[in-house]
Amino acid sequence: MSRIKYLLISLLVGFALQIQQATYAQKVKITESFSNQSLDQILSALSGKYNIKFAYDPVALNQISFTGQFRNDSPDKVLKQLLKDSGFEFIALNNVYVIKRAEKPIVEEKNKPIQGIVRDRISGEALPYASIRVVDNDLEATTNTDGFFTIPDVKSDSVSIEVRYLGFEPLQMRVARVQYNSKPIVVELDPKKFILADVEVVRNITSMLATGDRPGEMVFDTKKVGDIPGISGIDILAPLQLLPGVDGTTESLSGLMVRHSPADKNLISYDGFTIYHINHLFGAFSSLNSKAIKDVRLYRGGFDSRWGGRASSVIEITGKTGNENSVSVDAGTDQLAGDFTFEGPLGKHASFIVSARRSYTDFYRSPQFLNLFESVASDLMLSKQNFTAFGSDPDAPSYLFYDANAKVSVKPSNNDILSVSGYVGRDRLNFLQMVSSPFINENALWGNSGAGARWAKQWNSWLYQNFTVGISEFTSNYQHYDSTLKRRGIQPVYDTIVRNYATETGLNDLSVNLNAQVTLSNQIILELGYQSNLVNSKSSENYYHAVNSLPVADTLRQYDFNSRVNTGWLQFNFKTNGLKSLVIGGRVSQHNLTDQYYV
Template sequence: MKKTAILFCFIFMGFYAHSLELKRLFNQSGSPEKITISGIVKDLATGETLPFANVFVVGTNNGTTTNIDGYFTLFDVPVENTSIRVKYIGYEAKTIKVASTMANTNIEIFLTPTTEQLDEVVLSAETEQQVVRFNKKVSQVALSPKELASIPNLGEKDIFRALQLLPGVSGTNESSAGLYVRGGTPDQNLILLDGFTVYHVDHFYGFFSAFNSEALKDIQLYKGGFPAEFGGRISSIMELTGKTGNNNKFTLSAGASLLSANIAMEIPLGKKANLLIAGRRSYTDIIQSGLYQDIFDLYNDDSSFGSDDQNMGGDFQNQRNETEPTFHFYDLNAKLSYRPSDQDIISLSLYNGEDNLDNSRESQNTFGQDNEGSVDTNISDVLNWGNLGSSLRWARKWNEKLYTKTIVAYSNYFSKRDRLSDVTVQRTDSTTNSVLGIIEDNELKDLTARLHAEYQINSDHMLEFGGQYTSNQVKYDYIMNDSLEIITRDNDGNLASLFVQDNWSATSKLDLLGGIRVSHFDITEEIYYEPRISGTYQLSDEIKLKAAWGKYYQFVNRIVREDVTQGSRDFWLLANDETNPISSSEHRIFGISYENDGWLLDVEYFEKDMTGLSEFSLRFQSALRSGSDDQYFFEGTGIARGVEFLLQKKVGAYTGWLGYTLSEVVHTFPDISDNPYYALHDQRHELKWVNMLKIGKWDLGATWVYGSGKPYTAPDGEYTITLLDGTTYEYVSVGDKNGLRLPPYHRLDLSATYSFKLGGGTGNAGLSLFNLYNRTNIWYKEFEVVEDNVIETNVNYIGFTPSIFFNVKF
């Protein structure tokens, strides 16, 4: 790998030197006057900077995108008879005539939000109404949070549910807001919010994401082949940029759905600073709506608790006192921004999100013909999980060529599950007590310092370089029956990384992005090299070829804990190359696209080889056996490959896309299965049809999702182990790993949103119909073995569910 990386760098430097020589040869005297234009792109209504906006010289291939703070630089712009055009999702495009006075100064370009137009206007055939923008770079997608109203959701706008409608991202996981991208799992995605890592993205068991769309202004998703500036994950990258708030005036917005309410305030603090505060909380612990009951019933399974009358004699009588569980979630976003000068931005961001469930209860039961015995059960059933994150960020545009950003970030993921049943059995001649259940406690802390620099050498080259230092602390305890320690871990690890990459316009048709990332991990004391390259070639004005290749490593992993009877669960651990190895992947991507002003047809083939995959299982070793917990960890490899098809209509009153993915995900774990097997998230076919229609003040949406059945494992019997003290434990005998398939998944969702003016503000109200034709989709199967007979129970996702929402902004 070291030789490959060094060879890669020499080849890239050779190309670079060759491009400079070509530029010298063709830069002849007598050419028209050309200038360099540098500036920033902002929202006209709020003064917010707009990241990743497209800025280009009309009629040429000379273009760029604004960086995460809205800055851009265009070189070699002719002065005479030339215009530049700026485009951004959710905003009216703007064309500006070039003048010589634009040289040697920072210009400000203001774009008008399309959502500010509340009058009933007829959209022209050239008006873009996109929620997402595809084909920016290889496997990169941009999403606008402010344009999500047209996409049906289960109650409120949700950025992760919108991303699940893209080809290559699984859209059939109602129980997880996490993204399964091109055969990867949610833990293999790096999620950055204003520079800090978010390890947990679920609210309400995954039916909602943990991010409030009212606090975000831009989302960038890299489905694969991502550049060297990002590291630590082997599947994909999601970069979220939080709002800085309205610079011009105080703004208050609020909204409510059947599950939660939210409020956001944007507060200018003088001319140079502003504060954004956005909060959201469910009121499910106060009001249990029909939607809440539908979701909660999927998880409120008491079958694992209580007492069994088979050892109590006849005439067992249940006298349980029913209690109502309490559940709520919340999240809070805050961001303080300060601009000491036109070149500097300093910001402090904070995020905190948490879910809390308390289903603790007590029950009394009697048995025997004369009620001579009783069973008292005290059930502790408490679960809470969430993420706390913050970052301090300083960005500076030193001149028209150099931009830097420095970040110090902290993140803390936590998950505590206390599910114990204290059972006291009283007979006429004896009293026995036992504690059954599990305790799981997982905590991950992340402290990171990061430096990123962009140096615009000329119109052909933009050099990016920087470094990162991350210190992780990961703890995990898994205890059965209050005393049996299955696994206990407390590990620290430090990762230091450097990267360099070059955005190179090799010719007027060929663009390349190449670089390398080098990391040192102190647990293994090894150096890891990650060379990467991607490129696009413009065959014609409409047709583009693209390709990417790269090597990736991951040093903190979410381990799957197999549970055949009740569905699999997971936990985070730090890699150590012993029980849970360092994960790695190699991406290979090839594609072609056809795009004009109104339509996009895009096809990409992807292939991802994965090593160092981990799984944790008790079914191959007795949990009662003494010794190290290493015996429960299994190492494997995997391959994900497939092809994505996308047809998108970009402009006009009616927009949307049709996406199809054909893929497979195959894992090989020699100690678990003699043969390779399909991963739990393998899905051969997935089809998504997204439709959005704007009629005056109405936004109408319809989505249809189809996915072929996913694999699962079923038991085929049971066996019993008797210990020396006479205690017996029953274990399930399991069939082929993921040898069966669930039925296909499909559903239709509809939504209607009406926008209106309200006094000095605006508002919208809407109705969303989830799973319109009430399809019974199976989430997973539960199994119980009784006298060697397997009893199978389907656990289904929710059926037809209507929801309403209301939002206002002043």
């Protein structure tokens, strides 16, 4: 009996102690202040100061911090505040607060997007218009101008994607879905290597050209420009003349006719500004250096609502942003000119590229230059056989050209790109013939220059924005003077006939573009934008004709006008597994010269 009585007394004492401890825990009032401390440290401090028992995983709670203060609060209220939105909860067992992971209710998981950016592994350049395909369900996407892509509706936690870009090795990789505001997945492609083993060549197949995702769109591999025979090994636009529907029989890019339309119906856009003159040596080759260009796309008629102002074709050119991984220097020369390219990173978030080319035809006349010049200016090359390469022939024409490209790109975040680019190209011709009649003095200077600023941002998985401001200038000044001594029949009397012809042309172009792309689903993309274009054109033409200082004709014509076009456009791009692209849209423009709207 004494043993049983002892056990009952022990149980009653233990139960009384538990009630006393529970009552004590409820009576405890906590007054503390914490600043960015981990929950592990906070619970340890509370346990030692207020004699409260906790059971928890210190490694898990060490990753969670808390900032706040308490004033005369109970332990239950303090724990609720500490564990709010942390993914943990607490229960009280035998006067011990057990902290465990909160049990999530079972709900149907929503589809989440896959966001990423495609880059060149060597240079870090973003690759525009790369093709992305989800291997598991054949969903497809295309990167935008800055290499961003979004696949909005993905049910699996991870999927396999296949990425392709012209001139690069295709890549398959496994990627996971991303949450809102997280960093995009970086996909890096390796350029194709052109090292061949010993093989027997049966036929030659080149993959320099590919069709784009939009109707009439053609894409060029800029790294293979040198594979096509041409006057200049770095002529980026020479392949255009080889395409179906493009008339290149004139051997002049300035006379490029697409779908039998005049040359002035071609729109050439370079990093947001318009180029009106793209040729050197009277159209023998283009004035754009392929070493500074990343992407070239030709839309041969039927282009979508993004483009306007031209009826024939659009040539969209995207300049390189520069090597983001290391400094690179490239130099080259041929029989006409030498070129130099310098690119590299500027800190961790910026890069640059500078490329320039200049001819030495003004002091060295190579056989190639003489042959080209004879074909475009045969009237000046009648005595070509007397010219020497380095000689100072009095009747030899002096001709030179140069062009330069520069671009600075800044990436303040993974989803922002700021860039400023510039271009200049000039041709100059001087011809002086003073040893025999007619005495001729001819001077010409023409070319194009431009600059563009751009801000692009991938706001989230469904919204992308591109804002550009471009300024372009075209100038052409030409002056021809000749003086001829003409004998009057059989009389020993000579008349002095003087002709002077001069033209000056100047064109200034300012364009502002704001474009947006909204990804509504895997099948539907909404594109919209606003454009404003201001053009000022001035020209003058002067002709003077005199015989023995007596004027026969003296005319002067001058023109000066301003044009302003405001445009808004909207289009839907539909694509499915069986349909690559179906674009439905509209474009409305208002012209100040006619004060009318054009749809």
